[in-house]
Amino acid sequence: MENLNKARELVQNAAFVVVVAGNGLAKIEGLDLLGQEDFEQSFPEVVQKYDVHSVGFALDQHICSWSEKWQLWSNLIQKYSVDYHPSQTLKQLLQLIGHRPYFVATSTFGHFFENAGFNTNRIFNAFGDWTKAQCSSGINHGLRNCQNVIQKIAAKKPDEDIEKLVPKCEVCGQPLEIHMPLNDHFYPETEANTRFRWFLTGNEDKATVFLELGVDETSPQLREPIERLVAEFPQWSYVAADFKQENLLPEIQERSAGMNADAASLINSLVME
Numbered sequence: 001m002e003n004l005n006k007a008r009e010l011v012q013n014a015a016f017v018v019v020v021a022g023n024g025l026a027k028i029e030g031l032d033l034l035g036q037e038d039f040e041q042s043f044p045e046v047v048q049k050y051d052v053h054s055v056g057f058a059l060d061q062h063i064c065s066w067s068e069k070w071q072l073w074s075n076l077i078q079k080y081s082v083d084y085h086p087s088q089t090l091k092q093l094l095q096l097i098g099h100r101p102y103f104v105a106t107s108t109f110g111h112f113f114e115n116a117g118f119n120t121n122r123i124f125n126a127f128g129d130w131t132k133a134q135c136s137s138g139i140n141h142g143l144r145n146c147q148n149v150i151q152k153i154a155a156k157k158p159d160e161d162i163e164k165l166v167p168k169c170e171v172c173g174q175p176l177e178i179h180m181p182l183n184d185h186f187y188p189e190t191e192a193n194t195r196f197r198w199f200l201t202g203n204e205d206k207a208t209v210f211l212e213l214g215v216d217e218t219s220p221q222l223r224e225p226i227e228r229l230v231a232e233f234p235q236w237s238y239v240a241a242d243f244k245q246e247n248l249l250p251e252i253q254e255r256s257a258g259m260n261a262d263a264a265s266l267i268n269s270l271v272m273e
């Protein structure tokens with residue numbers, strides 16, 4: 001692997017770790033947003049009903065009935081997040097971070113880091129978390145954990161009526177919707193975002209390594225803005241699993257390692273001395 005020694009050095013010398021994870025990492029955790037190999041086998045009713053062949057397209061369907069929306073969402077979330085088992089990669093990542101303070105900023109919305117044992121106060125889900133729900137009224141009435149509802153709905157047969165199970169907002173009584181930017185009223189996790197900003201501000205002059213894992217074209221917000229941020233603070237360094245060294249910003253060339261590989265191989269190589 002290109003640059004492995006440099007990556008090792010940057011990671012070992014850091015006192016703080018920031019993990020920046022995109023949908024390439026979700027794929028390692030079993031959820032390929034744009035093309036799941038076993039999607040058709042896993043969701044024959046969804047394929048038949050909507051003629052879609054991936055989670056991304058399924059989530060993009062404009063469905064009017066709340067029962068139907070929740071039926072679809074619950075089936076997907078049950079498979080990818082409720083029945084989820086952490087990958088070797090996430091276990092090794094925890095091992096690699098060790099006792100160092102860390103923060104995870106991620107566009108993976110599948111509750112993977114939480115389920116893999118990362119500290120929930122150290123995770124910012126930039127694109128939401130589909131195991132939680134927000135009010136559909138267009139007003140921010142907070143987030144609610146929906147794993148119980150999801151399990152109940154997913155256990156029903158496709159022709160069973162689930163209308164009574166559709167979760168409702170405790171404030172205004174409107175139906176809830178999954179916490180993802182599926183429409184123009186998405187409310188980001190403000191508290192987690194604030195915690196993330198405080199973490200960064202508190203470490204501006206400290207040796208901090210940013211680990212890019214599986215960031216791809218589905219989350220451009222996690223690429224260049226992060227590189228630019230690293231460029232601002234000389235104590236910060238950047239290790240990119242997926243990008244080539246020559247494609248990283250010129251300002252951070254000396255304190256970065258572009259691996260041109262993938263998150264699983266990078267973490268595995270970093271853990272194996």
Ligand SMILES: [Zn+2]
Binds near residue numbers: 135136170173
């Ligand atoms: Zn409400």
